[in-house]
Amino acid sequence: MAQKARKDRAKSNASALTNLHLGSIVVNGFFLLSHFLFRARSLPLWFALSLPSFVCQAILEKTGRPSYDPTTKALKSAGEDLAAPGLTEYMWDVVWVTWAAAVLAALFGNGAWFLWLVVPAFGAYKAFGMMGAARQMAGLAGANAGAPQPGNRKQRRAA
16 A cells, blocks of 8 residues: 555656656746847846755655656656645745746846745744744743652652
8 A cells, every 4th residue: 555655656646757857848938038029128037036946846846856767767766745834935936036036027028026035924924833833832832841740649649
């Protein structure tokens, strides 16, 4: 049963990575095509704001790509789950927001790159929430540090 789950994850990851790379080619190709053929857009701005997306795509590729034994073609590793919550999910969000900003910048001008500000704003929001949770956990640990632990019934009787 575990082998089936690994094969399903490998198949899902391979499909997601194929779609990721095709989407990247289409969106960035559209931006470059519109830049060179129709309207001049800022290439340094496109490169600077697309660089985090390219890095996220490379990380998703490296961690999520299934690997197979070259001689037997047997599945060696299914890769990490690309549908996992947390940092993986945030990397997908960076890619999608960058694609949306690139398409809007190609259609409406360089001002559409301001949409990309959603990415660091969301990261700051999440970091602030995590800091608050960490502070609360530290406060609870500090409040409970001086209190004696009750233990189980047998330990309480012995004391």
